[in-house]
Amino acid sequence: MGRIHAPINPCDESAIINHHSAKPANPQLLLILGSTLTVVAILAIVTYLLVRERGSAAQAAARAASNIVQLIDADVLRNVELYDQAVKGLIEASQRPDLASVPPQVRHLALFDRSSTTSHRGDVLLLDRQGDVIADSLSIKPRMDNFSDREYFQAHLHDPSPRLMISRPFKARRAPHPWLIGFSRRVSSADGEFLGVAAAAMRLSYFDALFKTLNVGKGSSVNLISTAGILLAQQPPLAEELVGKNFGNRPNFIRILHEGEGSFTSVSSVDGAERLYTFSQVGELPLIVVVALSTDDVYRAWRHTASLVGLATGVLCLIVLWLTWLLSRELRLRLRAEEELAELAATDSLTGVANRRALDEALQREWARAQRSGKPLSLLMIDADHFKAFNDRHGHPVGDQALRQLAQVIGDSIRRPGDMAARYGGEEFAVVLPETDEHGALNLAQKIRAAMAAQAPFKGDAQAITVSIGASTTSPPSEGTVEQLLRKADQALYQAKHEGRDRAVHASLAPTRTRA
Structure with a gap:
């Protein structure tokens, strides 16, 4: 089984951003570093000149x-x-x-x-x-x-x-x-x-x-x-x-x-x-x-001059530091706004997990990493069983609540910072599992399936919503593609539904899917 580490909440927006794009160099840190070096340079130059003037006075x-x-x-x-x-x-x-x-x-x-x-x-x-x-x-x-x-x-x-x-x-x-x-x-x-x-x-x-x-x-x-x-x-x-x-x-x-x-x-x-x-x-x-x-x-005259120069230098350095603080605050607010926009662009607004765009980028990135490292990469496709009928029976607000519940269960089940949950579309979710082999993927799929089955039923239902899960794994070096990994997971999901739903199946060759 592949390694399982600390859990990650699918609603954790910072995790989604990390999957979405690598952070650029921190301009706030560069500004503080530059200002600090400037202040140090000013102090060094003034100190050198004052020491030289003291020697001249002597x-x-x-x-x-x-x-x-x-x-x-x-x-x-x-x-x-x-x-x-x-x-x-x-x-x-x-x-x-x-x-x-x-x-x-x-x-x-x-x-x-x-x-x-x-x-x-x-x-x-x-x-x-x-x-x-x-x-x-x-x-x-x-x-x-x-x-x-x-x-x-x-x-x-x-x-x-x-x-x-x-x-x-x-x-x-x-x-x-x-x-x-x-x-x-x-x-x-x-x-x-x-x-x-x-x-x-x-x-x-x-x-x-x-x-x-x-x-x-x-x-x-x-x-x-x-x-x-x-x-x-x-x-x-x-x-x-x-x-x-x-x-x-x-x-x-x-x-x-x-x-x-x-x-x-x-x-x-x-x-x-x-x-x-x-x-x-x-x-x-x-x-x-x-x-x-x-x-x-x-040194009386020199001390008088040194006091004035030191005071002026101190005021100048304080002004530089104050301006740095103002600019740093503006940069921090701008970065926060950019992060919020990035979160909105990479997050599914209903469930709080990553959206389809973020999923596609993460799959491409993890596929390339797996090819370089030679480590396996697994993908889970998760679909709520009979969700159309559930939605018709309870209405869209309750249906949305059920989707958020499913997203929460998935997030509570994955354990590593590198794992990523995303909404694939409708009632379908995907989980990207770097460095996870077939056994690890199936174990996690069974865990998610069992956790959903153990949830309290919604009002008027005899049992909780169940899920069908399809899993696929690639073990580099591989001549396959990301699309083939998705297709295998989708075929496994189809097979799970075909075999009666509320189960997890690993990828195998199967006929073209025609979902009921």
């Missing part, structure tokens, strides 16, 4: 910061060189043998030039090997003081190199005790013996005055740091406890020291704020200028 800020760094580099380098020249001049003059015999005023003028008295310059001192002051830029008679405890003095004492040394910030011993940094060199004899130290002090107020002219914005800063990590100066001005603090172990400073020059964005280890750091070493000096710009300032 590059522009880095270029501006780099210009500030270069200006500070040049100014600091020029002033440090002036201090270094003053220290070198002091060393050279102090080693002239003829200075010892000249008056103190002349000796003072020879050792110190007028630049030693500029507003931001502290003391310029010449110290002997014990650290005692032997020449002082502030007075002709040297003060009675000893600086052997200073870091720079101890460094020169143990380091024979004549290099310029820049000290940590320290407070002056004289009131009002300003913060200073020292520039010093070792004084040595011809054979390298330590003779003392020449030192010049610069007030940190110089850097405050230099940086004060620069407006880098709120949350940003300009910094001067030694290569040892000592913070020397900053704008905004440093808090007292930060002057001279060592930042040498901070990740950002380590990166700055390693790269030497450039820019990067990172989070500050001091306050946790994100900043754009641009930096450069001051010539060959052990000093680094760092401009740290707050990314809030760097």
